[in-house]
Amino acid sequence: MATLEIRNLRRIFGPTRAVDDVSLSVDHGELLCLLGPSGSGKSTVLRMLGGFERPDAGSILIDGENVTNLAPERRPTGMVFQSHALWSHMDVFSNVAFGLKLRRLPRAEIRTRAEAALDMVGLAGYGARRPTQLSGGQQQRVALARSLVLEPKILLLDEPFASLDQHLRERLREEVREIQHRAGITMVFVTHGQDEALALADRIAIMRDGRLEQVDRPEIVYRQPSTEFVAGFIGQMNMVDGEVHGGRLHAAELSLPVSLAEGPATLALRPEDIGLHRASGEAGARVMRVTDFGTHLSVELHTGDRVRLRATAEPGAEWAAGMHAELRPRKFAVYREGKLCALPLAPGSGELPASIQSLVADQTRHAAGT
Structure with a gap:
């Protein structure tokens, strides 16, 4: 060796x-x-x-x-x-x-x-x-x-x-x-x-x-991709431009809590980290296409502002084109100027590595201007 x-x-x-x-x-x-x-x-x-x-x-x-x-x-x-x-x-x-x-x-x-x-x-x-x-x-x-x-x-x-x-x-x-x-x-x-x-x-x-x-x-x-490029390059990822206002990131009809200064930011969501729930009437995102891969369903959705998202669902779930879904992210990451600046944890996912903790802290301080 x-x-x-x-x-x-x-x-x-x-x-x-x-x-x-x-x-x-x-x-x-x-x-x-x-x-x-x-x-x-x-x-x-x-x-x-x-x-x-x-x-x-x-x-x-x-x-x-x-x-x-x-x-x-x-x-x-x-x-x-x-x-x-x-x-x-x-x-x-x-x-x-x-x-x-x-x-x-x-x-x-x-x-x-x-x-x-x-x-x-x-x-x-x-x-x-x-x-x-x-x-x-x-x-x-x-x-x-x-x-x-x-x-x-x-x-x-x-x-x-x-x-x-x-x-x-x-x-x-x-x-x-x-x-x-x-x-x-x-x-x-x-x-x-x-x-x-x-x-x-x-x-x-x-x-x-x-x-x-x-x-x-x-x-x-x-x-835990450390840059926006890595987030978009590895696996499937929904990348959505948004705006931080009042302690929340607003993107693609979603409003998520973040500890960031106000300004533009990019939301990153893995398809498997988006929970889908039936919406009443025509509220929520519209299902455009469902593909059955056997182990999971791939669900393509369009939000009201025409943002295209992809989510996954359990095999056998009753989703079809034309239905409407409420989106409930289980985990997401936020990037600003191409760098990771917020990474909430999914329940039970444990602590972030020290390198990622340091990176997020640095980006948060930079975004806050401190």
Whole structure:
């Protein structure tokens, strides 16, 4: 196992700061996911970690050793690419053993380690096959085995499942997590898929325009997003412009208590945090569409001022287009100038993390002008 430390990393392409002063630490055996939209800089960070891109500033340390200027083959890292990058003229065993042969290890050791790596990824007995005889998922496992066989301290994965169908992605990400636990290896995983990040990661680092927006455990990132961008990027979220007046936030026909100075603010509501209750007559929001997903109903609503909201309801609930609903938020967050400034807790949800408490307190003081 190994630790990774990134200090003030920067990469500039012409007028674009692809990576702008990024600092991160990854613990022994941790799986950190770099998540963000296209162009956010996550893959550039990963390529700099692997030595395939040279940073313009900053440093990269593995187990305290500065590897910033080392070539890829001299770093204790392994890289798994989206494209598999397998040699079609070699069989599976030769693909996996290639790096060991370059190290001029004894033939018996090469065979033992290559077969063990194939067994670890569930491909024991596939060594004689050609990559073209394998499915996409099997090819990605070969690419994973080829990196693991070199026993890297840090394994880097650059959207390795992007070309696979959803069912296969879900299966492989669980297998990668099991392999990571068995091998006890430190991993940095790049993806733009939120489901992958939430399912795989010990922590998620969300990037935007080359900078870090939030780094935290998946449940914190989902339930307590620290910026408006993260709130809108992770999962489904209703974002509604409103106004604070008289100690209450007024938005989309809702009036919610907040401890904020008067002025504009943005209300954030998860669909699952909106309680729906039948309204009398035509009061409340109008149901426009109901979609049954089996595990829940997705209910699309329009308020009287034409704000579109999405809520969820229990399967079998009797909601249909044309009905009217009273909205009762169970939990919500409030953002001002893109930053979290109020985050009421749902009953029984416990204390906020100290970092979030501090952030909310700072934003509240700033909003109050104190």
